[in-house]
Amino acid sequence: xxxxxxxxxxxxxxxxxxxxxxxxxxxxxxxxxxxxxxxxxxxxxxxxxxxxxxxxxxxxxxxxxxxxxxxxxxxxxxxxxxxxxxxxxxxxxxxxxxxxxxxxxxxxxxxxxxxxxxxxxxxxxxxxxxxxxxxxxxxxxxxxxxxxxxxxxxxxxxxxxxxxxxxxxxxxxxxxxxxxxxxxxxxxxxxxxxxxxxxxxxxxxxxxxxxxxxxxxxxxxxxxxxxxxxxxxxxxxxxxxxxxxxxxxxxxxxxxxxxxxxxxxxxxxxxxxxxxxxxxxxxxxxxxxxxxxxxxxxxxxxxxxxxxxxxxxxxxxxxxxxxxxxxxxxxxxxxxxxxxxxxxxxxxxxxxxxxxxxxxxxxxxxxxxxxxxxxxxxxxxxxxxxxxxxxxxxxxxxxxxxxxxxxxxxxxxxxxxxxxxxxxxxxxxxxxxxxxxxxxxxxxxxxxxxxxxxxxxxxxxxxxxxxxxxxxxxxxxxxxxxxxxxxxxxxxxxxxxxxxxxxxxxxxxxxxxxxxxxxxxxxxxxxxxxxxxxxxxxxxxxxxxxxxxxxx
Amino acid sequence: xxxxxxxxxxxxxxxxxxxxxxxxxxxxxxxxxxxxxxxxxxxxxxxxxxxxxxxxxxxxxxxxxxxxxxxxxxxxxxxxxxxxxxxxxxxxxxxxxxxxxxxxxxxxxxxxxxxxxxxxxxxxxxxxxxxxxxxxxxxxxxxxxxxxxxxxxxxxxxxxxxxxx
Amino acid sequence: xxxxxxxxxxxxxxxxxxxxxxxxxxxxxxxxxxxxxxxxxxxxxxxxxxxxxxxxxxxxxxxxxxxxxxxxxxxxxxxxxxxxxxxxxxxxxxxxxxxxxxxxxxxxxxxxxxxxxxxxxxxxxxxxxxxxxxxxxxxxxxxxxxxxxxxxxxxxxxxxxxxxxxxxxxxxxxxxxxxxxxxxxxxxxxxxxxxxxxxxxxxxxxxxxxxxxx
Numbered sequence: 018x019x020x021x022x023x024x025x026x027x028x029x030x031x032x033x034x035x036x037x038x039x040x041x042x043x044x045x046x047x048x049x050x051x052x053x054x055x056x057x058x059x060x061x062x063x064x065x066x067x068x069x070x071x072x073x074x075x076x077x078x079x080x081x082x083x084x085x086x087x088x089x090x091x092x093x094x095x096x097x098x099x100x101x102x103x104x105x106x107x108x109x110x111x112x113x114x115x116x117x118x119x120x121x122x123x124x125x126x127x128x129x130x131x132x133x134x135x136x137x138x139x140x141x142x143x144x145x146x147x148x149x150x151x152x153x154x155x156x157x158x159x160x161x162x163x164x165x166x167x168x169x170x171x172x173x174x175x176x177x178x179x180x181x182x183x184x185x186x187x188x189x190x191x192x193x194x195x196x197x198x199x200x201x202x203x204x205x206x207x208x209x210x211x212x213x214x215x216x217x218x219x220x221x222x223x224x225x226x227x228x229x230x231x232x233x234x235x236x237x238x239x240x241x242x243x244x245x246x247x248x249x250x251x252x253x254x255x256x257x258x259x260x261x262x263x264x265x266x267x268x269x270x271x272x273x274x275x276x277x278x279x280x281x282x283x284x285x286x287x288x289x290x291x292x293x294x295x296x297x298x299x300x301x302x303x304x305x306x307x308x309x310x311x312x313x314x315x316x317x318x319x320x321x322x323x324x325x326x327x328x329x330x331x332x333x334x335x336x337x338x339x340x341x342x343x344x345x346x347x348x349x350x351x352x353x354x355x356x357x358x359x360x361x362x363x364x365x366x367x368x369x370x371x372x373x374x375x376x377x378x379x380x381x382x383x384x385x386x387x388x389x390x391x392x393x394x395x396x397x398x399x400x401x402x403x404x405x406x407x408x409x410x411x412x413x414x415x416x417x418x419x420x421x422x423x424x425x426x427x428x429x430x431x432x433x434x435x436x437x438x439x440x441x442x443x444x445x446x447x448x449x450x451x452x453x454x455x456x457x458x459x460x461x462x463x464x465x466x467x468x469x470x471x472x473x474x475x476x477x478x479x480x481x482x483x484x485x486x487x488x489x490x491x492x493x494x495x496x497x498x499x500x501x502x503x504x505x506x507x508x509x510x511x512x513x514x515x516x517x518x519x520x521x522x523x524x525x526x527x528x529x530x531x532x533x534x535x536x537x538x539x540x541x542x543x544x545x546x547x548x549x550x551x552x553x554x555x556x557x558x559x560x561x562x563x564x565x566x567x568x569x
Numbered sequence: 570x571x572x573x574x575x576x577x578x579x580x581x582x583x584x585x586x587x588x589x590x591x592x593x594x595x596x597x598x599x600x601x602x603x604x605x606x607x608x609x610x611x612x613x614x615x616x617x618x619x620x621x622x623x624x625x626x627x628x629x630x631x632x633x634x635x636x637x638x639x640x641x642x643x644x645x646x647x648x649x650x651x652x653x654x655x656x657x658x659x660x661x662x663x664x665x666x667x668x669x670x671x672x673x674x675x676x677x678x679x680x681x682x683x684x685x686x687x688x689x690x691x692x693x694x695x696x697x698x699x700x701x702x703x704x705x706x707x708x709x710x711x712x713x714x715x716x717x718x719x720x721x722x723x724x725x726x727x728x729x730x731x732x733x734x
Numbered sequence: 735x736x737x738x739x740x741x742x743x744x745x746x747x748x749x750x751x752x753x754x755x756x757x758x759x760x761x762x763x764x765x766x767x768x769x770x771x772x773x774x775x776x777x778x779x780x781x782x783x784x785x786x787x788x789x790x791x792x793x794x795x796x797x798x799x800x801x802x803x804x805x806x807x808x809x810x811x812x813x814x815x816x817x818x819x820x821x822x823x824x825x826x827x828x829x830x831x832x833x834x835x836x837x838x839x840x841x842x843x844x845x846x847x848x849x850x851x852x853x854x855x856x857x858x859x860x861x862x863x864x865x866x867x868x869x870x871x872x873x874x875x876x877x878x879x880x881x882x883x884x885x886x887x888x889x890x891x892x893x894x895x896x897x898x899x900x901x902x903x904x905x906x907x908x909x910x911x912x913x914x915x916x917x918x919x920x921x922x923x924x925x926x927x928x929x930x931x932x933x934x935x936x937x938x939x940x941x942x943x944x945x946x947x948x
Contacts, residue, residue: 123742233770329656584810598946610942638758642765
């Protein structure tokens, strides 16, 4: 052991009893609460995936009935989308580090932040209960009129759970936007913000502007299902396509909720482990905003074969192509950052590099799907499944794990075991590709999604996919074990184990309750790694810091 | 606090303007024909909303970011309505909603719980009657789905199902 | 006064700005929350224009107009209540907040009466819906039912917001009576006012769309 000591007083040992956690308004403790609950939901959703991957090993329906199979993939989708991917990086890492990165003592509305957690956990547990005891078979998309009229499962209870947790998302987004606008430390100008903060700003815009539309859509389903008042049912004069418009107005931007925060993490990690300033800071910052705005204009590409008008399809196809531009801007800038960097392949970096590769594949196949003619062929096949898993799992889960490993020393004061970290990162990358690459081929060959029975010739690829899933499962369990282990036995990290430049590294690990002993004064741009200059370095010209004050 | 104190006279003036506009919109609604009526009514409503937002909600003295937040919601709503209507207004063929009561697809149409074969394919195809190519492709997809479904339910004679394919 | 500033804020002005911006962002989400219903309205009005005109003719224009005036007046009283706090006139603040509560309740009572009439006429969508006498013989009752589904959805959601609003105004009224608000600190009053005006703005659009398209 080196002779670095943990600080005497920090946010973790400030108080020990249960209520000091459950009623805490400290953004760091709430971040930890989120992390624990998300991990729980992740493994519930993962268990469903294990079951249906086992079922898919054989062409026949041997393990579960078709009804059960429907409930399993719905459970997997609902839990993973709403109770893991969307909240993952924002509520854990964003909650914990966004205030620290801008030099604030807390989020703007700490009690609201705690309320968000309760809404999230309340909605989540309710949903899990509804889905485990009764089940829902509509798929996570709740398409009408099946969901509103025909499904005999717990559609309403699940929708209520999702509705409640939606408010948690809205409140979190609002909290972040207000915090970034009003709580920045002296000298923390907009263009000194770490890109993680920019990504969360863009992300919060989507949270705030898209989620309410989901809420009202679920209300309308409730109206139709419970009260028999038709809005979407063609029997009652409704148009199911209206549901799809409303749903995808939320759910397509929600796809960017499941990638933007991960992009923020990658910008932090890449620079730190390449020891280089970010290439094209402004471009990356504004590409986040561009993704947030353009993300609202492309939803119709989910409806190419639904009977939407040809003109609308053409419009949406064109706009979908457009959103590839800001995404590519990011990838090219990260690659340029790596160029001639002094790269060390530590665990967070491995995950971040995995993110870039897998996200690029997911993004490029997205272009295939945005093309009208190709979409006619691969719509609702495993090609789509593979595409969005490359973005969501290959992108967001990789980004989440990169961030968890990168900031683990700051959150706990201790290092995780590096060898195991690298091992599981490589294992997850390998397992992931083995799971999902065959699904591209399956989809291209015409295997539709959401069926548990398939022709014999698809079996080899399905077995490969299931084998990959089991490797992936083990890959996810290893970090769970060694991270818990490290809480007690990990090496003491010290305030800045990676020699990073952000404000969060200029305070002890774990941080004190109010983050900084005195409010930091920011004098530098982020990511100055050569020569290494933290954001709080004493200014070359003293009047510089005084001249730039925070203004909302 | 930095908030500016607005004279009562200003607030009273705004209220008077709002009430005058209310009378105007009701009068216009009673006089005009339906087509023109909605345009006038919405224009007047917008003016009223702008008055409330600027004066009562103090956006007139608000910071730029507050103004931006005030506009953002309406802008995004315009996107939602605008792009949805792009679809609705440019569909050719009969609207999908004109299915006479009682003839809607039966319960089996959802997710994948036992689709009822050819009927489903017909319906899938009839949703886009104008586009021969897309109908063909839908029928192809439908056939694929039915194959899988036969295998699902049937079990009775999987060999035969495969022979058909 | 410093007791009103939470530990993580530097000063009262930062706290006020944060609260107000937060409320505005919340209102932006509310615009989109109602926005789903407005989209539905635009959609079906385009498909079933004659039926919507027919449906609109079954609503009581006089009551609708009175209700609009009541709401506009309540916006006026609440903005003066805030002005009362700004000028340290506590009695005016309390009286005007009370007036706002009364006006809000009057609105809800009139709305409730309108609903009860609709129930009696079987104009509530669902199994027992029947259109009765029509002005336009050609319209399909099913499509008029869609108008009423949206009417009840939109005004119902609005009424829920009104009920919440009356409750919140009642709370700040009690707090004002206990002397919580001064010209130095009236943040809760200001953001309550923002919410109230927003609910008013929603009605300003609902009124012509539902009552005036005849």
